[in-house]
Amino acid sequence: MTPRDLLATATRRLADAGVESPRVDAELLLAHALGVPRQRLLTLADVADPGRFDDLVAQRADRVPLQHLTGRAPFRHLELAVGPGVFVPRPETELVAGWVLDRVAELPAPVVVDLGTGSGAIALSVAHEHPGAQVTAVERDPDAIAWTRVNAAARADAGDTPVTVLAGDMTDPGLLTDLDGGVDVVVSNPPYVPDDARLPREVADHDPPLALWGGPDGLDVVRGLLRTAARLLRPGGLLAIEHADAQGTSLPALVRAHGGFTGVVDHPDLAGRPRFTTAQLQNRDV
Numbered sequence: 001m002t003p004r005d006l007l008a009t010a011t012r013r014l015a016d017a018g019v020e021s022p023r024v025d026a027e028l029l030l031a032h033a034l035g036v037p038r039q040r041l042l043t044l045a046d047v048a049d050p051g052r053f054d055d056l057v058a059q060r061a062d063r064v065p066l067q068h069l070t071g072r073a074p075f076r077h078l079e080l081a082v083g084p085g086v087f088v089p090r091p092e093t094e095l096v097a098g099w100v101l102d103r104v105a106e107l108p109a110p111v112v113v114d115l116g117t118g119s120g121a122i123a124l125s126v127a128h129e130h131p132g133a134q135v136t137a138v139e140r141d142p143d144a145i146a147w148t149r150v151n152a153a154a155r156a157d158a159g160d161t162p163v164t165v166l167a168g169d170m171t172d173p174g175l176l177t178d179l180d181g182g183v184d185v186v187v188s189n190p191p192y193v194p195d196d197a198r199l200p201r202e203v204a205d206h207d208p209p210l211a212l213w214g215g216p217d218g219l220d221v222v223r224g225l226l227r228t229a230a231r232l233l234r235p236g237g238l239l240a241i242e243h244a245d246a247q248g249t250s251l252p253a254l255v256r257a258h259g260g261f262t263g264v265v266d267h268p269d270l271a272g273r274p275r276f277t278t279a280q281l282q283n284r285d286v
Ligand code: GLN
Pocket: 090, 189, 190, 191, 192, 193, 199, 203, 211, 212, 213
């Protein structure tokens, strides 16, 4: 079979299974199965043994996330290792990391804490793109933090400034007390999905529940996160929290109601949906 025919058949199969981007997924799986870059696929002659590809397509049709099948997830300038047990980083979170990087660009050695880091996407991107940053990545899920550590070690091996990986719960009043009042930015993509939300099978069946569910209004963990952030941040320090599209009003309101924060702003993602809230811890003397 030619790559062209294999891709046409696989694309139909994935489309029939309800996969959102069937052609792209088919191409990425064929490239992965053959160990070649995606751009080279159509220059290849016949594929002698498409067995591995067929197996991957069957799993994708069964709604296993593409990134679990390739084992990799692109995020900004990095490619992270992912698989069962860790939340697959999403493109919308790239904007949250970008906001943090913009805001710390002028600081020579900003102290940044990523709460609920999962694969390490935000923390490792900050360290990669701002070599002076002193980044701590916190994760409570023992399965997820195994992936954080793999990615952190790989980035350090590649020459990035090492990120400190810490097992801990972002709502724990005893978390990182040594940094109290000394953090420049607290950033988080916390679990924020309301309990009654319906999620695609890729998410519901494969992302870790601890990374997703946030109680009746999705904001249970965020309430604890705000207390932690207010304690860790220095006066004037910055907070960035990702949220669900339905929380573009409720999350900023929660930050305002918490007290101590100023300049509470909500930001859209690339699709124009409300996606993350930022704020600044008040300076004590204002
Ligand atoms: N954005 C995720 C989703 O697609 C949810 C992420 C989260 O709760 N942090 O379901």
